[in-house]
Amino acid sequence: MATVAQKLSAAGTSHALELRGVDRMFGALAALSDINLEVRPGEKRAVLGSNGAGKTTLFNCVTGDFLPTSGRIRFFGEDITRLPAHERIRRGLRRTYQISLLFKGLTVLDNIYLACRGVSRGRFSFVRPRRNEALMQSAEELVDAVHLTDIRDRPVAELSYGQQRQLEVAMALAGAPRFILFDEPAAGLSPTERGELIEILQSLPSHVGFIIIEHDMDVALRVVESVTVMHNGRIFKEGTPEEIENDAQVQELYLGDGHG
Numbered sequence: 001m002a003t004v005a006q007k008l009s010a011a012g013t014s015h016a017l018e019l020r021g022v023d024r025m026f027g028a029l030a031a032l033s034d035i036n037l038e039v040r041p042g043e044k045r046a047v048l049g050s051n052g053a054g055k056t057t058l059f060n061c062v063t064g065d066f067l068p069t070s071g072r073i074r075f076f077g078e079d080i081t082r083l084p085a086h087e088r089i090r091r092g093l094r095r096t097y098q099i100s101l102l103f104k105g106l107t108v109l110d111n112i113y114l115a116c117r118g119v120s121r122g123r124f125s126f127v128r129p130r131r132n133e134a135l136m137q138s139a140e141e142l143v144d145a146v147h148l149t150d151i152r153d154r155p156v157a158e159l160s161y162g163q164q165r166q167l168e169v170a171m172a173l174a175g176a177p178r179f180i181l182f183d184e185p186a187a188g189l190s191p192t193e194r195g196e197l198i199e200i201l202q203s204l205p206s207h208v209g210f211i212i213i214e215h216d217m218d219v220a221l222r223v224v225e226s227v228t229v230m231h232n233g234r235i236f237k238e239g240t241p242e243e244i245e246n247d248a249q250v251q252e253l254y255l256g257d258g259h260g
């Protein structure tokens with residue numbers, strides 16, 4: 001059986017995600033200008049930048065929530081620039097949002113089960129599944145992966161804010177994703193919860209790549225191998241976490257502006 005690398009090579013690319021000349025206008029405002037970005041399969045990358053830099057718009061263009069005004073986006077070699085969002089999900093792209101999209105009245109396990117069900121090809125049924133069903137097993141594994149085993153039968157409304165964010169990570173992992181976009185997963189977390197999130201992100205399977213938007217540098221730089229800094233809708237700098245941390249221009253632009 002061909003490996004992911006062999007399949008990508010046959011498709012003429014070695015990238016999980018590739019953006020070429022992507023622009024996104026909102027009226028006269030260029031939220032994204034000439035974005036060129038390449039992310040390898042399994043690569044973990046942070047996108048940093050101050051408010052309004054264009055980070056969320058970048059995610060929206062990749063997921064299909066917004067179409068780019070111009071430019072091309074490829075996902076594992078396939079041009080997805082104009083594909084609807086659900087077709088991108090079918091191809092293994094996932095995303096978390098800054099706002100919570102959980103079913104608060106359902107249990108932790110049921111929320112993850114529904115996420116697994118939503119991205120599976122089977123037809124939806126309102127009949128409660130038996131525990132041995134394959135999807136329920138996947139849901140149980142994901143509960144363990146995000147350290148929520150002890151509270152898996154609790155309604156989400158009773159969870160702390162940090163536990164709800166952990167649950168969102170599990171839901172993004174439903175259905176064997178190939179690439180995940182995390183939108184500020186550490187926002188509003190306590191130091192302990194941040195530590196837990198770092199552990200979870202560090203233990204994701206090596207073949208699953210991600211981009212994380214994160215204002216908390218401690219979280220972002222500890223879980224990635226590469227960093228892209230954006231400013232005013234453009235890519236300002238790329239490098240390793242060490243290079244970016246020690247870059248004088250980045251410090252002046254981003255680290256020095258009081259972001260917490």
Ligand SMILES: Nc1ncnc2c1ncn2[C@@H]1O[C@H](COP(=O)(O)OP(=O)(O)OP(=O)(O)O)[C@@H](O)[C@H]1O
Nearest residue numbers: 026029030031049050051052053054055056057058
């Ligand atoms: N739907 C929209 N309509 C009009 N302007 C928008 C829209 N979405 C984003 N913008 C504008 O595009 C620019 C980039 O916004 P974006 O949300 O992508 O930045 P960001 O880097 O994610 O910022 P933050 O860190 O505050 O979330 C901003 O000037 C914003 O006001």
